[in-house]
Amino acid sequence: xxxxxxxxxxxxxxEVAAGSMLASxxxxxxxxxxxxxxxxxxxxxxxxxxxxxxxxxxVDGRPHSKCCMIVCRDHMKVETE
Amino acid sequence: xxxxxxxxxxxxxxxxGIAAACCAGESGRQVILTDENPACGGQIWRAQRGAMHTRxxxxxxxxxxxxxxxxxGASVLSGATAFDADAALHFxxxxxxxxxxxxxxxALILATGARExxxxxxxxxxxxxxxxxxxxxxxxxxxxxxxQRILVAGTGPLxxxxxxxxxxxxxxxxxxxxxxxxxxxxxxGLHLAGFPDKLLQAATLMVQAGVVPYRPGWWVCxxxxxxxxxxxxxxxxxxxxxxxxxxxxxxxxxxPNSELARLMGCRTTGSSAAPGAHFxxxxxxxxxxxxxVFACGEIxxxxxxxxxxxxxSVAGYxxxxxxxxxxxxAPLRNCLARQVHAMDSAFxxxxxxRAAVTPDTLVCRxxxxxxxxxxxxxxxxxxxxxxxxxxxxxxxxxxGPAVEFVWGWSAESVRPPITPVRLGSMSDQP
Numbered sequence: 001x002x003x004x005x006x007x008x009x010x011x012x013x014x015e016v017a018a019g020s021m022l023a024s025x026x027x028x029x030x031x032x033x034x035x036x037x038x039x040x041x042x043x044x045x046x047x048x049x050x051x052x053x054x055x056x057x058x059v060d061g062r063p064h065s066k067c068c069m070i071v072c073r074d075h076m077k078v079e080t081e
Numbered sequence: 082x083x084x085x086x087x088x089x090x091x092x093x094x095x096x097x098g099i100a101a102a103c104c105a106g107e108s109g110r111q112v113i114l115t116d117e118n119p120a121c122g123g124q125i126w127r128a129q130r131g132a133m134h135t136r137x138x139x140x141x142x143x144x145x146x147x148x149x150x151x152x153x154g155a156s157v158l159s160g161a162t163a164f165d166a167d168a169a170l171h172f173x174x175x176x177x178x179x180x181x182x183x184x185x186x187x188a189l190i191l192a193t194g195a196r197e198x199x200x201x202x203x204x205x206x207x208x209x210x211x212x213x214x215x216x217x218x219x220x221x222x223x224x225x226x227x228x229q230r231i232l233v234a235g236t237g238p239l240x241x242x243x244x245x246x247x248x249x250x251x252x253x254x255x256x257x258x259x260x261x262x263x264x265x266x267x268x269x270g271l272h273l274a275g276f277p278d279k280l281l282q283a284a285t286l287m288v289q290a291g292v293v294p295y296r297p298g299w300w301v302c303x304x305x306x307x308x309x310x311x312x313x314x315x316x317x318x319x320x321x322x323x324x325x326x327x328x329x330x331x332x333x334x335x336x337p338n339s340e341l342a343r344l345m346g347c348r349t350t351g352s353s354a355a356p357g358a359h360f361x362x363x364x365x366x367x368x369x370x371x372x373x374v375f376a377c378g379e380i381x382x383x384x385x386x387x388x389x390x391x392x393x394s395v396a397g398y399x400x401x402x403x404x405x406x407x408x409x410x411a412p413l414r415n416c417l418a419r420q421v422h423a424m425d426s427a428f429x430x431x432x433x434x435r436a437a438v439t440p441d442t443l444v445c446r447x448x449x450x451x452x453x454x455x456x457x458x459x460x461x462x463x464x465x466x467x468x469x470x471x472x473x474x475x476x477x478x479x480x481g482p483a484v485e486f487v488w489g490w491s492a493e494s495v496r497p498p499i500t501p502v503r504l505g506s507m508s509d510q511p
Binding site for chain 2: 016017019024027028033037038039042045046047048049050051053069
């Protein structure tokens with residue numbers, strides 16, 4: 001029960017619930033700024049279902065990844081803005 | 082690019098798509114069911130992740146259908162985002178982790194569901210402001226909200242469901258603001274009286290939300306804080322009150338995800354009562370205006386999971402030409418549809434919601450376009466070209482319905498790719 005996986009968030013290793021969605025895991029870790037808007041506002045998840053594009057982060061080097069659609073994997077590298 | 086062929090292609094693995102795939106698969110057809118998400122279930126049956134628990138009745142329905150899906154012979158393609166389609170050449174293109182897949186079909190069933198309608202007001206872009214269903218999805222995905230103070234606001238019965246769910250997962254729901262006034266709600270209640278099942282459902286939802294103040298005739302006019310959300314200003318048009326909270330969950334009804342249907346040329350119908358909603362027109366057999374293309378679930382009209390299952394069953398059998406089975410399952414769909422549409426008028430959006438949009442309020446969240454920059458334009462097209470409103474990665478899915486409500490401009494035709502894809506996916510030819 002309550003298995004965890006380790007992700008690397010902005011260079012730091014963090015433990016998150018195994019099987020959780022990346023957006024959910026980051027929110028649980030207390031992350032509130034996921035990306036910067038074109039005018040520099042910090043934004044975070046809004047629609048939770050892949051439509052609004054507000055939760056985009058860089059995952060394993062791939063920018064603009066909608067993290068509400070991605071399941072956490074061990075050793076996943078995540079960068080927020 | 083890889084190419085695949087099937088007899089029946091079903092897009093969207095929520096209740097409507099699952100029912101359609103089951104009925105077509107059990108009819109002996111070779112079926113492919115696709116979804117953008119990592120797992121089947123759609124929003125309502127979204128898998129609970131990260132050691133969360135599920136409401137027993139919802140889980141039961143989901144288990145029954147997912148078991149049936151597993152046995153019907155349909156193959157499931159998850160994590161596949163449809164970005165282009167051609168009705169004349171009978172194919173849909175998907176972006177997947179493995180590259181582009183082009184799936185050719187004899188019959189196509191569209192069950193692409195709905196998203197939440199959000200309306201702008203100062204501060205709605207702050208981190209901590211969520212779509213109500215979006216917050217539910219995030220919680221199901223493993224977001225722990227224990228002890229978080231949550232304000233739920235917007236319109237419609239889904240607010241009650243959201244509040245109940247968020248409370249059950251440890252959130253402290255402070256209040257539910259329903260923009261419709263008591264008078265509209267009474268009308269809604271009267272409509273419900275004729276439909277015992279719906280009354281029961283609504284009552285159940287009310288009980289779940291029981292201990293939480295329910296305030297008809299109130300709405301949010303500002304979300305404030307030093308960075309992330311710290312407080313919300315609420316109003317009934319006469320008074321304005323500030324409420325401290327950690328999260329705001331918003332929902333002003335649902336808008337169908339009919340972009341792919343519109344790209345393919347399916348006829349749709351809009352309604353001034355549902356700004357931004359282009360519902361796909363279907364006949365009694367769930368067939369769209371295009372031959373061989375069927376549609377079911379929320380893209381044909383907002384009706385919930387039960388109606389979606391009934392419509393999906395009709396579409397699944399109709400796509401196989403099994404008219405006897407269609408006639409068997411159609412009466413249930415007709416009965417559910419009558420009940421559902423009786424409640425449409427009760428939650429009409431009040432005019433004052435437009436006044437919450439101040440000149441500085443960002444309307445387009447992708448391109449950060451404030452309301453002031455939209456002054457002077459005469460159409461959605463002019464506004465897009467002149468201000469970049471709706472030109473960002475969400476392609477107007479969030480701001481489009483809001484713009485239609487506030488300025489009255491309806492969205493224009495849809496072009497491929499209907500969602501952002503990697504550059505390579507566009508040039509990846511068979």
